[in-house]
Amino acid sequence: MIRRRRSKLIRIGNVTIGGDAPIRVQSMTKTDTRNIKDTIRQIKELESCDCEIVRIAVPDTEAVAAIPKIKKATSLPIIADIHFDYRLALAALQTGVDGLRLNPGNIRDQEQITRIIQSAKERQIPIRVGVNAGSLPSIQNSNTSIIERMVKTALDYTKSLESLDFNLIKVSLKAFDVPSTIAAYQMIAERIPYPLHVGITEAGLPKTGSIRSAVGTGILLYQGIGDTIRVSLSTHPCEEVAVAYEILKSLDIRQHGPILLSCPSCGRAEVDIISLAQAVEKQLSGIREPIKVAVMGCVVNGPGEAKDADVGIACGRGKGAIFKKGRVVSTVTAGNFLEALMKEIFELIRKNGKL
Amino acid sequence: MIRRRRSKLIRIGNVTIGGDAPIRVQSMTKTDTRNIKDTIRQIKELESCDCEIVRIAVPDTEAVAAIPKIKKATSLPIIADIHFDYRLALAALQTGVDGLRLNPGNIRDQEQITRIIQSAKERQIPIRVGVNAGSLPSIQNSNTSIIERMVKTALDYTKSLESLDFNLIKVSLKAFDVPSTIAAYQMIAERIPYPLHVGITEAGLPKTGSIRSAVGTGILLYQGIGDTIRVSLSTHPCEEVAVAYEILKSLDIRQHGPILLSCPSCGRAEVDIISLAQAVEKQLSGIREPIKVAVMGCVVNGPGEAKDADVGIACGRGKGAIFKKGRVVSTVTAGNFLEALMKEIFELIRKNGKL
Numbered sequence: 067m068i069r070r071r072r073s074k075l076i077r078i079g080n081v082t083i084g085g086d087a088p089i090r091v092q093s094m095t096k097t098d099t100r101n102i103k104d105t106i107r108q109i110k111e112l113e114s115c116d117c118e119i120v121r122i123a124v125p126d127t128e129a130v131a132a133i134p135k136i137k138k139a140t141s142l143p144i145i146a147d148i149h150f151d152y153r154l155a156l157a158a159l160q161t162g163v164d165g166l167r168l169n170p171g172n173i174r175d176q177e178q179i180t181r182i183i184q185s186a187k188e189r190q191i192p193i194r195v196g197v198n199a200g201s202l203p204s205i206q207n208s209n210t211s212i213i214e215r216m217v218k219t220a221l222d223y224t225k226s227l228e229s230l231d232f233n234l235i236k237v238s239l240k241a242f243d244v245p246s247t248i249a250a251y252q253m254i255a256e257r258i259p260y261p262l263h264v265g266i267t268e269a270g271l272p273k274t275g276s277i278r279s280a281v282g283t284g285i286l287l288y289q290g291i292g293d294t295i296r297v298s299l300s301t302h303p304c305e306e307v308a309v310a311y312e313i314l315k316s317l318d319i320r321q322h323g324p325i326l327l328s329c330p331s332c333g334r335a336e337v338d339i340i341s342l343a344q345a346v347e348k349q350l351s352g353i354r355e356p357i358k359v360a361v362m363g364c365v366v367n368g369p370g371e372a373k374d375a376d377v378g379i380a381c382g383r384g385k386g387a388i389f390k391k392g393r394v395v396s397t398v399t400a401g402n403f404l405e406a407l408m409k410e411i412f413e414l415i416r417k418n419g420k421l
Numbered sequence: 422m423i424r425r426r427r428s429k430l431i432r433i434g435n436v437t438i439g440g441d442a443p444i445r446v447q448s449m450t451k452t453d454t455r456n457i458k459d460t461i462r463q464i465k466e467l468e469s470c471d472c473e474i475v476r477i478a479v480p481d482t483e484a485v486a487a488i489p490k491i492k493k494a495t496s497l498p499i500i501a502d503i504h505f506d507y508r509l510a511l512a513a514l515q516t517g518v519d520g521l522r523l524n525p526g527n528i529r530d531q532e533q534i535t536r537i538i539q540s541a542k543e544r545q546i547p548i549r550v551g552v553n554a555g556s557l558p559s560i561q562n563s564n565t566s567i568i569e570r571m572v573k574t575a576l577d578y579t580k581s582l583e584s585l586d587f588n589l590i591k592v593s594l595k596a597f598d599v600p601s602t603i604a605a606y607q608m609i610a611e612r613i614p615y616p617l618h619v620g621i622t623e624a625g626l627p628k629t630g631s632i633r634s635a636v637g638t639g640i641l642l643y644q645g646i647g648d649t650i651r652v653s654l655s656t657h658p659c660e661e662v663a664v665a666y667e668i669l670k671s672l673d674i675r676q677h678g679p680i681l682l683s684c685p686s687c688g689r690a691e692v693d694i695i696s697l698a699q700a701v702e703k704q705l706s707g708i709r710e711p712i713k714v715a716v717m718g719c720v721v722n723g724p725g726e727a728k729d730a731d732v733g734i735a736c737g738r739g740k741g742a743i744f745k746k747g748r749v750v751s752t753v754t755a756g757n758f759l760e761a762l763m764k765e766i767f768e769l770i771r772k773n774g775k776l
Contacts, residue, residue, distance in 0.1 A: 098688050123688030270682055277667040277671060280635035312628075326629065327623045328630075331655060340655045
């Protein structure tokens with residue numbers, strides 16, 4: 067039901083973005099880039115949680131010097147995040163980095179931009195024009211809305227890159243305010259052919275930030291806008307990746323591990339459905355198969371939802387019916403709910419050959 | 422930027438829904454309704470977390486008998502959730518309940534419906550036509566999509582209520598699948614004038630379920646669809662309420678307590694911004710003032726975002742600038758970030774007279 071916006075395909079290292087490529091999940095290391103050991107360890111963690119592209123901050127020449135060792139330790143594409151100093155961009159390009167993020171708010175000199183683009187073009191390295199509401203260039207007309215300012219900043223910068231015959235471009239326009247972010251992306255989506263990197267900036271701590279990110283990027287993705295997603299949360303980057311995948315999963319855009327449907331419980335429930343759901347979630351935690359599991363507490367929606375899942379349980383008074391692919395395969399008593407359900411789940415996964 | 426769908430205004434007890442009323446946050450007790458003490462305690466908890474309407478399951482006559490005592494203990498409107506047995510609906514109406522939820526999947530006999538509606542009409546008690554993908558009535562044509570089946574079920578039921586000259590109606594069409602839920606609500610939104618209760622059913626445990634709920638209801642609310650929201654999570658109902666408010670807050674639809682913007686941190690940060698954000702969140706936890714606080718880690722977006730918040734801190738190497746309403750009010754050293762920031766926050770709240 068989602069009609070994805072058509073965008074130009076680009077490559078960051080060996081990962082495609084835009085066109086018909088999957089919507090890519092990316093994140094950013096939070097270690098001091100100059101601390102090579104810590105940074106590599108965090109990138110390894112990002113590999114294990116299926117992050118597809120990693121950005122690292124490159125605030126000085128010591129951070130630039132760390133890039134070759136970091137690159138050597140991972141097969142994930144590495145993007146250098148550059149602000150203020152164009153020489154860091156030039157130096158990062160020389161290290162063989164897979165992509166650059168430039169901020170139009172703080173690298174603005176045309177000659178500096180030209181030098182970066184010449185080097186990026188030689189190496190065919192894409193550049194993200196990364197606009198952020200918190201670091202927009204100052205303008206004369208203070209009546210211009212934040213949305214228009216973001217879009218204008220991105221368009222002007224993109225044009226200056228195009229004027230240098232460079233089109234390996236990706237664009238982002240992030241704000242904390244969700245309606246502004248959406249409006250800005252909608253405007254730019256119609257004006258440029260490049261892939262868009264979507265996200266809500268500085269969304270906060272995981273509990274509130276994941277909701278804000280889900281609302282903001284969910285609305286954009288539903289409108290077909292977005293070729294790669296980065297969820298920005300004040301927490302470990304693997305949590306950002308997990309939230310990004312959950313957003314994509316809820317729109318049926320990508321699969322990533324199990325989906326657990328469970329009823330909220332109510333005064334009708336005759337078993338402790340919340341504890342059962344928690345136990346199932348825990349047991350599913352290492353599983354990568356995109357299996358849909360339903361844990362249901364009563365006869366109202368229980369059989370319907372359990373039937374619709376790959377494996378499900380519909381509980382009643384001290385008893386539960388286990389469903390597999392739409393059929394009841396057994397009836398179990400209260401003490402055996404978890405064991406019986408997990409048995410069927412593991413059996414199905416084994417059969418699918420992914421365990 | 423959101424143009425809300427026009428809907429008929431109804432009243433559940435003393436709470437308006439639809440029309441120009443705020444989008445109401447509701448939840449459901451998870452205690453055994455027959456356990457009056459536990460149920461009242463949970464409703465009191467729901468009062469304290471700003472839940473505006475409470476639904477309780479009424480699965481038998483003992484649960485019906487509990488309603489008067491429950492009603493007496495709270496000023497929140499109480500909705501009786503009825504399935505299968507129309508006599509429970511009649512009995513619940515006699516107890517003075519504020520609203521009913523009927524499931525068109527399991528109370529279908531026209532004479533039974535007529536008797537419920539006659540009684541509801543006498544008392545002017547609204548009824549939610551609560552369609553759920555897991556409990557749809559069976560149909561002949563198995564080619565019909567789940568979306569069409571949900572919409573048809575709701576429309577048919579609504580028509581049967583209207584034919585009895587009853588229009589105190591609210592409608593919901595919930596599925597676990599987000600695109601289906603959205604499509605169903607979009608279809609019904611154009612066909613009926615009644616307020617819509619939105620939610621993603623059985624969304625699961627808090628971490629994944631809040632993301633799925635945020636994506637699903639966020640998209641609907643952004644399209645102007647939804648007059649009341651219930652987030653269904655396998656957890657304490659106050660957590661459902663908190664998630665619902667966060668969804669509404671991210672779209673600037675309602676205010677509810679502080680908003681904490683914080684940077685995700687990266688290799689550029691020179692202070693532990695994640696710990697600082699966590700400490701600020703903790704100290705803000707009891708506060709009801711809709712104050713916007715920014716906790717930022719570096720000079721890229723820090724000053725911009727801190728300036729835009731009510732109170733903010735933009736940290737740098739061992740120092741931080743505290744902003745209040747767009748102006749730097751002090752510069753503090755690393756050990757004093759939290760204290761200095763909270764001082765300004767509390768001062769602003771006191772000035773606004775809400776503490």
